[in-house]
Amino acid sequence: MGDALISQIFEQFTMVTSQKIAKEYKLVVGVEKEIHNISQKLKLVQDVIESAERRQVSDPLVKRWLESLKDVAYDVDDVICEWNTATRKMKIKRSQDKAAEKKVCYSFLLCSCFDVSRVVHRHDIAITIRDINKRLDAIVLEGKGFNLVRIDVGGQESRVRPKSSTTSSIEVPDVFGRGEDKSTLISKLCSENSVQAVKETLQIVSVVGLGGMGKTTLAKLIYNCDEVKNHFTEWIWVCVPEPYDDVRVAKAIVESVEKRAPDVTELETALQLVKNALNGKKFLLVLDDMGRCKHKSWDKLVCNLKVGAPGSRVLVTTRNQTVAKTVGSSYIHQLGQLSDQDCWTLFSRIAFNEKTEDEKEALEEVGREISRQCKGLPLSAYTIGGLMRSKSSLADWRKVSKSEFWEVTGAEEDLSPPLMLSYYDLPSKLRQCFIYCAKFPKYYYIEADNLIKLWIAQGYLTEKNKEETALGADMEEKGRSCLDELIMRCFFQNMEKDKESGIVTRFKMHDIVHDFAQYFTKNECAIVKPDSRKKQVCSASANIRHLTWIRGDDAPFPESFEKTEKLHTFWVQSFYDSPPIVSQVDAVSPELFNQMKYLKALDLSHNRLRVLPDEVEKVINLRYLNLSFNPLEKLPESVCDLYNLQSLKLVACNHLTELPQGIGKLENLRHLEIDKTDNLSVLPGGVSKLQALRTLSKFVIRGGGDPNGAACKIKDLRDLNSLQGRLDLEGLGNIADATEAKMAELKKKEDLVILSMNFKPLAQTDQIMCNVAEALQPHTNLVRLEMKFYGGSQFPNWMVSLSHLKKLVVLECQSCEQLPALGELPMLEKLHLESINNLKCIDQRFLNSNPEFSKERGAFPKLKKLEIVRMRNLEEWNMSSAKSEGDESNMQVMPLLRHLKISECDKLQALPETLLHLSTSVRRLSIKNCTILQQRYRRGGDERKKISHIRKIKLS
Template structure:
């Protein structure tokens, strides 16, 4: 960083000096000619800084010149401070104008030194930049979303498929949860690759739970555990570690989950990995953890089962990525003129995707051949990273920052490496040095994320951020919303809206016509709070811990996700017909005023109730149905299950499972995945009954069926498409079908079934011969064919 300070901080410091010299208070104290001469000399030096900043790396004399300039500019600034202080003390500005000015001789002395420095430009071969040394023009930085646009990615398809294949594979390492590490240099594309895997449809369908967690370089184990819990959409209250670990265990027990830990460092994971692993190992043996890291030591420490070392991007993909960014907005003629230079510049990026993208974005704003050649021929390329510890592409990008961003960035160099400082403290230091504007001037701010900060209230002035589109407040202790938040007419996402019991923002303030996503939380005393009906863009609505709430869901054709949790007395009058995902969890007395028909709904999750308020067969597009904890539910509503259902998950619904032969599963030709989990499993001697399951079933899970004794051969006879059978925690199960399992079966997983474990294991198992034809057999996470 030190070499940046000599020029970069100066180029950002000059505007402040010019502003003070141009003030009326200063001009009134000195002769007009002296002020003009000082300003012109400083301006001349300022015009040399851009060239000097670049040449200092190759020419030590230029670096010495920059050091001298820095010293004299600081002297000027200190003198200006002294003058301002003396003015305030004297309270008589005419004192300096009527008598001999005590500061005039010092200014003249500084002027002589500055003139000498300016005259060295020819000797040092420095050229002036008449655009000033404030950096080249740039476009505004747009905050990126957590998802990835696959169409914008070039290459990495091989690595993506390699990771997906491993993530989808069954566990054959003898461990509970497998770890896959993506290892590579910074900017190599590790996070992007992990995002591609995470958002692949095959991954989405395979796992019950998915979570993406970015791990900060400095964190505490409590904060990380809470972040993981929230990512799994589970509650994360309190600051004690033990209850949080227990909650994580409860959330993951028996679940097939995918957890991505992005940007791990050795120092930050060693201190908590063992504690986290105890909870993570409660998940299904098919669960996977994907890690991205720069350090191979991290992959080794976490005992990764599979490593994917990322290499430089192939030349053809580098070119494709470069063209996508550098030639955006340029016509075909410009492309032909600049293509040859672009390829030479591309060679200097070393196959680093981030470097290619940064360089492409930098050149996209330059339209002349001369500008491109200037970038190609700059001395900054000639330095290896070892010369300055800064990647040449990133250094180039830095040198093209505008001065207002440079001066804040370079100020951080006063802190030693590894020093931790508070955000607000740094902002106050910037303000004290007049390096940053007040936050009130951030009227163009579009994205504000305050997740897991200690903030307890929002200022009313936030309503002045008229361009704000996203406001994320998860994990904060905010008890009420500021007044007039409804003025944020461009707001699209609000992750945490709290209605105060007494004073504060009313729920009626939610009236932004662009609002797409909102979460209303912890309104325990709220009884009647009709949501604004004019929310034409609302797509996702989540209401959590509003025990007494009676609501009317906003009408419209855009609502696609509705999530109601811990709303014990909720009364829903009407549901949008456009819903595609509907979640009801821990709602004891939820009521619906009329029959609901959601023809577009594809995912339905519901728990803690004695009945279903819907005629499910009317959900013509429903492909996934999950029911949890219905101890009193005896049967499905009249009409049965939807005809297009693909996945059915039933957990802890003992009376409902008792009527399973009345469900009509055999007629559901589209059903390919079925999960059943119930500790009671009343009056079951064998399972499945003949012609109970549909012939197209591909995956069957049996979890926590403590009373199940026998697997019925006749129930498997027609299952010619079944490829995976997963039996876990069925301690009373005595045998698999004597006549064998379907020939189509390719994966058999048995876990925590002590009786059949001994009978069917390869070494010494008396029934091993009945299952040895199955390609992959795992008993308590040990592959039997090895």
């Protein structure tokens, strides 16, 4: 991290000192020379820092030197932030006060004595700069004694793959070499023939092995196999927290069974809920990666687990043989190393991914040597395989095989050589991004988009290259590329992906990988879980920059703060997963904001906070603020003075009714997340000024009750052309006419991929509504469209021109009598039609508007799932006219359709025979609450034979 941090700060320092604002500080005698000296020293240490990064593993003195250097670098970064904030605030004040613009400009350019006292005092900064210079003198002098050398990393910064060619993960379907282990454990879990099994209601089986041996992977394989699924009625997976927490384990069991998180804090209450949830059920409970726990705590849990049906089992995975005995295991399975062949199979599956047969043959011999050095550890094979996947030359493979990291001994011998090889092969920017993840607790699911926003807030990703800007590469794209690269290198696991796009949405770090990241951030990142019985004083050691404070279920919000002045990240992690009752709230002390003036990222989500103090404005360097899942009723106007803010997250703040009127001052805001804020019925007009916005969860158009004109109008979307991802438009029925709607210029927002259009309330006539909808034409890049409560009698013509659309939802469009020719959409995969009550017939016009077009390409060529729900007046669905005149062959209609669902269509007489004849297409047919259809297609019904070829039929 040191190399990337120094590089980042050196670039910023050089840029800042070249700005006109530097003249202000040069007025202080000697500061100009001090600034020059700092730049020279940063350049000097930058040349040898790669050598220090590698030496720190074996030389504790170098490690301490590197930590001192990074601490100074952080202080320089803090000065730069103050400097930049002073400039930014000055510019905003000038633009707000047009009357004084000339005067301010004059003083800025000519006098160089403008007033920045409200943010930073030039004299204080000058003193800080001199202090930093002295500290750098000592560091440079000490560094000369280590004989550090310049290491050429071979332009590794350019090795990060561009987004278009990066594959996000590797699917390894098999668990190599664990077949016998799997069979043995399944037998122990599912067998009920032994005398002991008959006597005992509950048996406990433990898997014991070293870290990285694959205990969790094996447990998951067993947990998901059909034999186990068929044997038990409940399957519960709990990742045991470290240290062991009785209440959290009990709550996790209940949540897994009942699919909701219980809001309890007392152990006895939680255990009673466990007893109620499992009573009489035959369950399998997996307690993964269990650490030491007290006999008394365990006995209480087991007592309440014994209410399950005979044959219930607990499977414990642990590194510690003592834990397996503590829990009273009836069988302990020792998980050994993989054989050389199995280790090679796992390694080669990953390392040779995307390589040619010739490359595989050339690299196999040295590859087997690398595999043997993994010593049978699956995690090592997986990790080093991810590294070798990125290397193609024999020389590179030999270099890894002969690396000194395989021979690491001494104090840090527990560090994994494959992880070190993979880590030091990363470009320095990627190392910085990776080890920042040490701030997350172990076993925590990291949200991909959230992590990228945090990287941006810390300054790890920047927009400074003109060539990148010309290519349209923004920080979010660069962040996704960095994440894809880390995933490809196998630093993360348990990836979850978006079903439609295939993009990784969240993931975990293996606990050994987490320990590895923490090794490099011992004095930078801290995760603290205080004793809830003591006064909640948040404290950090002097040099900690990223602090995660884990708040216990029964602990109040931190009351005071000590030694937190240097924090860059502060996260109060809580476990209130649902918006709480308003009366049960906690308070944020203004002291928090007085103490942390260098803070860049603040996460107070899930903390039952109703009020955010006005003092939040004092955290002037803040870039990321997460207040989601809190019962906030409003935000203070002072939030709008956070001029550096890039991300404001207010997800599920259901009590929030308005946003601050001055929000337009947040000119650097890139992400405004206001999902699930049902009471937020108006947006301030200042949103139109946020031209840097990439994320705007929803945009509300208010009706006539806004006499001051302060609320957003549809035209205020016009300049927000950087919007990406999803946008929900609400209140479209309030738009007066098509001219006003056209001013939104939705067609120019080419990075929007999901659009939801909600026309409720319906305040206009049919013709105006139709014209408004037509004027709201989006860009053809749209992938998903939802149209709700549309009151026009005709759907807009542009719907059939969305050439990239994959999913379409049409809901509660009561007045429409005819569906558009959706069959012409070439990429449509999912179609949901619901509550279009004026629709009586679906005919050939649903397939096409141009017979010649359909004859060549067919209708709905990619459609896989079709749902028709609650069409109360739909009587006929007839596509028999799909045969073109003079053409004996039927047009291809929905050739890929797999799932057809018809629900609550009481008057529908029959399904189209065109679909029923496609015996190789429809595999699932669901008919629910459709009286006539159920009579026709039920067993023994007149038309049952027409659907008998379909694999799965459900009539209810």
